[in-house]
Amino acid sequence: MTSATPFDLIVIGSGPAGQKAAIQGAKAGKQVALIEQTREVGGACVYQGTIPSKTLRESALQMVRFLQATEVFEFRMRDDVKITNLMTRLDRVVRAHGKFMKDQLTRNGIDCFHGRAGFVSDHEVRIQKTDGTATFVTAPIIVVATGSRPRVPDNIPIDHEHILDSDSILSLVYLPKSLTVLGGGVIASEYASIFALLGVHVTLVDTADRPLKFLDQELTDEFCEAFEKTGGHYRGGQKIGSVQWDGCSKVTTVLESGETLESEKVLVALGRVSNLEHLNLQATGIQPTTRGLIPVNHHCQTTVRHIYAVGDVIGPPSLASCSMEQGRRAVCHALGLNSGVAPEHIPMGIYTIPEMSSVGLSEQEATAKYGGATVGRARFHEIARGQISGMTHGLLKMIADPKGEQLLGIHIVGEGATELIHIGQMGLLHNMPIDRFIDNIFNFPTLAETYRVAALDIAKQRQH
């Protein structure tokens, strides 16, 4: 018989989803226990995912801007700029963000436990500490937010030294001469474009004929063009046969077509798997799906009604932004609080170089739903701000109904896309007619002007 400490709410995992769930519970006046298996709060988002990759990306962009500026301002950068310099900055940003999150939890009076959580029953959780001892907590409501980790395919011997995954890629202390990136999803495309910009010879390999196939093709075409321009190569329609380090200086990737690719390092980014292995879900009666996800309803409730699951453990969209909202809404639902109107239009941000972002219907989806679509386009290099900033790539694509009157979707590729998208998101949320973008005034010169140009493009098609 164990003596468990009672709480009103237990949250397992302190990533974006778990953190927001815990804070929502605390703000509702509940006693909250937050369990995190690592010493730091924040989860993979802070330490291996979103924050590090975006910081590395920003550092790479800054470095390239400096290199470009050397010609204009006639100064010279040191030849031995190392990736460790970029990583040191990354370490500082990650530490600062981790501290901010920890302070936020403390401020809200949340009890943080360091240890691995495993269900004893559907109301009780065992917290195993690093020294082997354990404590127990119990609550009427439990939220599972344990996140995910990189998938390790059976046929690829990831050693984190020569063949890396998206966690160990951040441990590099020097830039490899060449890098083969396996996968065509968000993580693969983001790292491929960052390392290509840093001067690494990058080959991106995937089964799909183009990377990020879920995005509008005009966006990915623009991305591929920019990627190739920095020296990257995309090899689509390829299946991986084997990956082998030669024990010396290179990794050989054999494609099923028989072709071989040689590179100094390989990054394997072929999806992620949910972190369920320590949870002992059997004790709750929850049965994971065949894909290893926790099944939930639209309130993020599992089959055991007082246990909720949020974030990567429930599968797509696996965006930090959505996970946070899932955490908040799950706790609101559990506590019978009004969580507001469910978000209708969730933007998607891809931090490739250049950035891509999307909200609302795609051209194909609009055509399927309305029997047609009117598309307006604005290219960054045709906008004053784009010219000033020397932007050679960038496109805003506005989707309207067949009459060209109602805004249905926005798709952007180009620097600042993930910020720029929110104008379109607000337009969609307020059912904004296309003409509203024409009748109003934007700051000049700004990239926001692309909205007006794209709307004018649609208006022009109306007249024909």
Place this chain on the structure above:
Amino acid sequence: MVHSTITPLAQEERETLRSFIADQLGRGNLDLPLLPVVANRVLLLSSDPDADASKLSSLIQQDQALAGQIIRIANSPAYAPRTPIVSLQQAITWLGLTMLAGLAFSVSVQSGVFHTTGYEKEVRNLWRHALATGLFGKEIARRIRHNVENAFLCGLLHTIGKPAILHLLAQSPDKSAEPFSWITIESLFEEFHITAGSKLAAVWQLPDPVQETIRYYQDDQYHQAISPTKGAMITCLAHHLASVMLGNSVHDENSLLTLPVVQDLNFYPEDMTALLELRETVRASVECFLP
């Protein structure tokens, strides 16, 4: 940590030597050995993104003894080559560029850099411990997704100050015909090897993370290390694991779990079990490099 009873005679000897070492380390013109040319170039090559097997091969070929050692290691049972290794290029292919660069550096430093006459067996044990620390460091780094190559080099060189102290003692004016007692020397290591190692690392211009590890690898120090590669923290635990494996630790497998560094690396009992299960692999590698 050295747990030994020092006799009054040894205590007197220790005090004399202690003053000498303290004086030597306090001086600006410390007479430490120069890094052998080949070792220096191997080290530079190991952190050179343009390095390749042929460059390393041609470098190692300049040192016949070193080349012989490499071929011997590549043919050892721990690396079980499918066919006998007969060429340096083949050995490099089999052992790997990074591993070989670290070992070539280590072998090169061991053979003739320091004056350690009279302590051959003890010095051999020092190198065995250093190598085991490097190999455990690699596995720890792999588990926490930190840089594996860096962890190996940090472990391999973390106690470089110990042979450096022996080298200084060889210049002691009180040097008698008999070697100093090892118990005395160990107590001097305890007191001075970090300072000696740090000075040597600076003179040899070892990579920054390695220098930091030499300074801060000990239990009460690694918190001061700031390198994101966590070389000092990784080496701290690797050092303990190597000590337990070689039977010269006050810890046993159970008490290792209570070390603060285990908690700081966020290793759960199952992580430590997995690391300890690698003992025989590490031991076999150590035996083949330093039989």
